[in-house]
Amino acid sequence: MRTDVPLHRSLLVRVLAVSVLVSVCSIAATAWLTARSTTVAIRQEQGQALTDDARTYDTLLGYAAAHPGWDGAGKIVQQLARETGRRVTITTEQRVPLVDSDTGPPATLPARPTASIDPLHMDTALAAASGSSLTTGYSDASQGEAMAAVTDHIDPRAVGPFLLPRKERDALRVAAERRAACLRDAFGTVATIAYSPSGRPVLDTRGARPYSDTRCPSTVLDRPTATEAKALAALQKLVDSCLERRHESNVRLNLDFSWTRVPGAVPAQAADDGPRGGVVPECVAGSRREQLTPYVAPPALLFLSSRGGDTSTVFDLSPENQARIAGVAALVLLITVTASVMAGTRLSRPLRALTDAVRQMEEGRAARVEVKGKDEIGRLAAAFNAMAERRERLEELRKAMVGDVAHELRTPLSNIRGWLEAAQDGLADPDPELVASLLEEALLLQRVIDDLQDLAVADAGELRMHTEPVDVADLLTQVATAHRGGAEAAGVTLLTKADGRLHLVADPVRLRQMVGNLVSNAVRHTPPGGTVSLLARHDGGDVVIDVADTGSGIAPGDLPLVFERFWRVEKSRSRRSGGSGLGLPIARKLAEAHGGSLSATSVVGEGSTFTLRLPA
């Protein structure tokens, strides 16, 4: 039987595959998780840090735009530090600390500030990152000639003298609400009211421009208030002197700091000044700065650092990311543990069954295990079953053998004992006839014991053979001669015939024993007038010796049993007329020891042929 297990069925390969799978799963999951969560976390934390920074900047810029100094900024700085978890330090442009969110030793300021806070020169990119509405100025910028709000980098929240007092503010609000109601009634336009940093209401009509319509006539809303007019006049003055200095013709400023040229005036130069460049915008922006300077906080530097002074950014994983990592790790653990448990159970179940079966066997009970699959364990189970079966057969054989041996020895022994007791009691005369009978019984006992020993030796594979070249024709003649006397007494004719010269390498004594056994059986089972023939021939590379008789024959059902130990067709037959019941088993063993075989064919009433086949 082939003992190699195909690779795809091999337990080793399967165990290896499971462990590789488990490792690959865990490594892949860990790698994926680490890469993903780290990337996501860093992106989130970075984004958050940036948004936080921009928001801080924007809030402080708003403060600076609305206050002439930094003295009252302590509270707002504290609040920002609390919200963002960072240290917020504001210094002058010469890095002299103005406000610090953390008390204790002054922060070692980094080489570069996070931003410069100057509402008159603001960082529009940073302000945009904060998500503030700075870039959506309050003015109606559709005039196209000028756009003041953000392109001049002045924070729209810096309103300075344009800040409306409560009274004006209220008046404008009433006017705006009326206008909104009018627009709704007259045009069905929904207008929302927003308020500019100076407190002026602005109507948002989402693109519709029904301002000039007579149905919603011009009101106080379309004119500058007294405060605005005053501030605008002051600004106009500054712009005029600037333009004059630069030899530029005058312009007229609007309330939203756009401008229109004074009709008839010819610009001295740069006639095609765009809305974003040129002398006029420069003058307007410069004048506005000049006008606003006393109202806004002086420029300052903003330093954002992590608390405790460490300026490097530290990314802590958010609770969601930590939960995700823990979740995926738990899932991987669950999968790997399940796979391992399944593989382990599949492995250990048949092993446990085998252990149980071995225990049963030890207790002398019949044991079999279920054979599943064709892997190593499946084969082990099959081998175990075969071994258990063989062991049971041998055990049965052993028991039967002991019984048979006892039975075979008891009969001649009790005969001897009976006669000897009778002689002792004077009931039988120990005459030569009795002695001869006792001797015959003793010889029978001797034969059974010799035969048993032969079989035991053969069973143990310890038959000693003395092989030599044998002339088969001679051997047949010798056997026939030895049995001729008995045959003649039984009225049976003995014939021998050999096809040509046949030679064998065999143990001549054992060979004579085998053939003699077959001949004595044949003579014994052939009625007077019958014939027993000894025929030798070549068949392929073998020498075949047939011992054929014209006797009673053997029933087909009994034929395979004649080679069993102690088996006889006629169970009741007297031992004197029969043998020990070991003749044929011994003959077969001897044939096998020579590398040959012994078989039988028979027809009831016609005779039997025993065929001894030996390699030449």
Ligand code: ADP
């Ligand atoms: P025994 O010593 O009883 O002859 P064997 O092993 O030689 O034992 O033979 C077993 C049985 O096989 C015999 O008892 C007999 O019943 C049967 N047998 C053997 N040879 C023949 C034969 N030539 N013709 C009929 N029966 C036979």
